Amino acid sequence: MDPLVLENVYHTYNGQPALSGVSLRFHAKKITAVVGRSGSGKSTLLQVLNGMLRPAQGQVFFQGQPFDYARAAALRLQMGYVIQGIGLFPHMTVEQNILINTRLQRPANGTDPVARMHSLMQRMNLAEAYGKKYPHELSGGEQQRVGICRALLPNPTVLLMDEPLGALDSITREDIQREILQLQQSEERTVVIITHNPQEALALGDYIVVLEAGKVLQYDTKENVLKNPANTLVERLTSTRTV
Amino acid sequence: MKKLLIIFLATFSLAATAQKITVGAKHFNEGYILSEIIAQLLEENDFTVDRKYNLGGTMVCFKALKQGEIDVYPEYTGTISFEILSSGKNLSVEQIRAQLQAMGLAIASPYGFSNTYALVMTEALSKEKSIHNISDLAQHPNLTIGLSYEFLKRQDGWDNLSKAYALPQVAVGLEHGLAYSALTENKIQITDAYATDGEIIQNQLTVLEDNQNFFPDYLATSFYRPAIGEKAETILKKLTGQITESEMQAMNAAVLYEKKSFQQVASDFLRKKGFVAGATSKTPTSIIPDLLNKTGVHLKLTFLALLLAIGFAVPLGIVLYWHPKPARYVLYFVGLLQTIPSIALLAIFIPFTGIGQSPAVLALFLYGLLPILRNTYTGLQGIDPVLKKVAIGMGMNRAQRMQLLEFPLAIPFILSGIRTAAVISVGTATLAAFIGAGGLGEYIVTGLALNNSSLILRGAIPAAILAILIEIAFEILERILRPKYLR
Numbered sequence: 001m002d003p004l005v006l007e008n009v010y011h012t013y014n015g016q017p018a019l020s021g022v023s024l025r026f027h028a029k030k031i032t033a034v035v036g037r038s039g040s041g042k043s044t045l046l047q048v049l050n051g052m053l054r055p056a057q058g059q060v061f062f063q064g065q066p067f068d069y070a071r072a073a074a075l076r077l078q079m080g081y082v083i084q085g086i087g088l089f090p091h092m093t094v095e096q097n098i099l100i101n102t103r104l105q106r107p108a109n110g111t112d113p114v115a116r117m118h119s120l121m122q123r124m125n126l127a128e129a130y131g132k133k134y135p136h137e138l139s140g141g142e143q144q145r146v147g148i149c150r151a152l153l154p155n156p157t158v159l160l161m162d163e164p165l166g167a168l169d170s171i172t173r174e175d176i177q178r179e180i181l182q183l184q185q186s187e188e189r190t191v192v193i194i195t196h197n198p199q200e201a202l203a204l205g206d207y208i209v210v211l212e213a214g215k216v217l218q219y220d221t222k223e224n225v226l227k228n229p230a231n232t233l234v235e236r237l238t239s240t241r242t243v
Numbered sequence: 244m245k246k247l248l249i250i251f252l253a254t255f256s257l258a259a260t261a262q263k264i265t266v267g268a269k270h271f272n273e274g275y276i277l278s279e280i281i282a283q284l285l286e287e288n289d290f291t292v293d294r295k296y297n298l299g300g301t302m303v304c305f306k307a308l309k310q311g312e313i314d315v316y317p318e319y320t321g322t323i324s325f326e327i328l329s330s331g332k333n334l335s336v337e338q339i340r341a342q343l344q345a346m347g348l349a350i351a352s353p354y355g356f357s358n359t360y361a362l363v364m365t366e367a368l369s370k371e372k373s374i375h376n377i378s379d380l381a382q383h384p385n386l387t388i389g390l391s392y393e394f395l396k397r398q399d400g401w402d403n404l405s406k407a408y409a410l411p412q413v414a415v416g417l418e419h420g421l422a423y424s425a426l427t428e429n430k431i432q433i434t435d436a437y438a439t440d441g442e443i444i445q446n447q448l449t450v451l452e453d454n455q456n457f458f459p460d461y462l463a464t465s466f467y468r469p470a471i472g473e474k475a476e477t478i479l480k481k482l483t484g485q486i487t488e489s490e491m492q493a494m495n496a497a498v499l500y501e502k503k504s505f506q507q508v509a510s511d512f513l514r515k516k517g518f519v520a521g522a523t524s525k526t527p528t529s530i531i532p533d534l535l536n537k538t539g540v541h542l543k544l545t546f547l548a549l550l551l552a553i554g555f556a557v558p559l560g561i562v563l564y565w566h567p568k569p570a571r572y573v574l575y576f577v578g579l580l581q582t583i584p585s586i587a588l589l590a591i592f593i594p595f596t597g598i599g600q601s602p603a604v605l606a607l608f609l610y611g612l613l614p615i616l617r618n619t620y621t622g623l624q625g626i627d628p629v630l631k632k633v634a635i636g637m638g639m640n641r642a643q644r645m646q647l648l649e650f651p652l653a654i655p656f657i658l659s660g661i662r663t664a665a666v667i668s669v670g671t672a673t674l675a676a677f678i679g680a681g682g683l684g685e686y687i688v689t690g691l692a693l694n695n696s697s698l699i700l701r702g703a704i705p706a707a708i709l710a711i712l713i714e715i716a717f718e719i720l721e722r723i724l725r726p727k728y729l730r
Contacts, residue, residue, distance in 0.1 A: 050636060076638030087633030090728045091651050104643055134728045151637070160636075 560619025
């Protein structure tokens with residue numbers, strides 16, 4: 001069963017159509033990278049996926065069920081959420097930030113959140129000593145690593161990432177991309193990652209969605225998108241790989 | 244049967260404990276002295292006396308008496324006729340008694356002196372302009388007339404006086420205690436006075452002759468609730484015919500110019516008249532314990548009001564943050580409360596809560612609302628939207644966002660609102676003395692009434708120090724509570 005499905009979704013943002021008839025079936029346990037220019041509707045798409053925006057038309061399915069907006073907060077607890085602004089809570093230490101989920105819901109049976117936190121920090125190359133630090137004492141890359149650990153702590157079935165590496169320098173970005181891929185190998189998960197950077201989409205995505213003016217231009221495996229770009233626009237969007 | 248039971252219970256309770264009588268006072272020199280004479284006389288006769296002085300003007304005292312907040316205070320027949328019974332003419336003692344009976348109140352027979360109102364000016368100016376009676380004032384329209392607020396508003400006060408004498412001047416209001424220095428410094432040329440004022444001789448003032456007999460008699464007497472019982476009534480009657488005008492003038496001057504306390508003056512009088520045995524007077528209360536006591540009351544008023552304001556404004560701020568549509572109107576309304584002058588706000592509650600600490604705490608509470616509410620609301624509003632977005636995105640519900648994220652981040656703002664409220668509260672609490680709430684303001688109010696600047700400072704300086712100490716205490720508290728990420 002595909003955990004995330006959009007059916008003919010329409011949405012307007014500030015009077016402008018942001019999504020116009022988007023239907024997407026995200027593949028389970030794969031990374032799907034949604035690439036597009038600014039204003040293509042990428043961010044709207046992600047917020048529709050986790051119920052923060054309710055589509056004007058069309059439907060969202062989460063784990064086979066139509067998204068129940070009355071239970072939106074409870075459903076989001078099962079989706080990891082990472083954004084460009086990171087949004088670490090400034091009054092909490094790194095550990096308190098990562099463990100925040102344990103204050104929102106009871107940890108699943110048989111899990112040890114603290115052990116999981118240490119394992120995640122290790123895999124994201126965060127020294128254990130960072131746990132006692134406050135977010136403002138960390139670099140941007142370190143902060144986003146903490147943000148990813150925080151999202152993954154309850155081992156969610158779905159991880160939604162909105163330009164998570166957008167504000168980072170290219171070296172840090174590549175490091176974190178590598179860490180994300182390694183994590184994906186050990187814990188297969190349905191990941192949707194939004195990016196304006198084709199290079200990043202190709203580096204991370206098993207599948208690529210090309211979004212333009214609120215419409216899906218192409219949705220295929222990375223290989224097929226590279227081999228058979230749907231049109232010149234996709235070609236242009238993906239051609240940076242060779243640069 | 245019910246009546247019998249009440250009588251039985253009343254008798255029983257009288258027998259069981261010394262009866263307590265609450266003595267009030269109008270806040271001016273003579274009011275304090277006469278009230279203290281009554282109080283000490285009652286104490287000498289084995290009553291327990293609760294003193295509620297500084298009750299402001301006639302209407303505050305009268306309402307307090309009517310509602311049973313006080314049992315007795317000295318009042319004047321003219322004031323009762325015109326202000327309380329609104330009869331439009333001066334009534335005899337018998338007429339007053341008959342009318343008061345319907346209200347369940349009574350007066351004793353007059354003490355002996357009449358303290359009628361009078362207009363006074365300096366002797367020098369009176370000679371220079373040859374003004375000798377009130378009619379002469381009509382020829383001098385440029386004289387500045389400064390009158391006590393009560394005199395401005397009374398039926399037997401300025402409005403009708405100026406009509407009766409066809410006076411062209413427009414009068415300004417000022418605190419009576421300040422009027423004499425304003426006269427001698429020529430800031431004003433005419434003021435109202437009482438015939439027994441000690442200042443008249445001291446400041447070389449001339450009393451203008453009331454040549455049209457406008458002012459009624461003001462015979463001082465005890466105004467009381469008959470519920471105090473026959474024994475107490477008999478004691479009040481002892482004062483009948485005992486105080487002459489010159490004796491009253493001398494007592495007033497003793498307080499004002501010999502700087503004796505009014506307790507001392509009252510005690511001297513009672514011993515001279517043989518109402519109190521023993522040669523030595525009671526030792527007056529020493530300053531330090533009294534100051535500490537008043538500071539304690541002051542802090543109690545301040546912090547009680549502050550706690551109430553926090554308990555109300557912080558949750559309200561959270562609710563407004565969740566439902567921002569009415570926020571503007573609520574903040575406007577609370578801001579409006581802030582613009583009501585303190586004295587007026589304090590007085591507004593008297594009909595509902597009586598005098599004393601409850602209306603004072605209520606008024607201080609209302610003053611504290613705005614800074615706390617505004618800072619809670621804007622503190623929550625000002626939180627980084629990225630944090631709010633990520634909190635929603637990770638599945639926090641509204642209560643969890645408030646508890647884990649929004650409230651902790653708003654704490655520094657809320658604290659600084661509480662700090663502002665605390666400082667306002669400490670300052671405004673000095674005014675609470677006007678409605679009998681006590682505190683450091685009692686020195687200030689009494690000092691104003693007695694024109695005694697050292698007494699005013701005895702209240703003003705500790706109040707200022709308290710305000711500074713509270714500032715410092717909050718600064719330390721803010722430093723302790725400041726989240727680690729801001730250090």
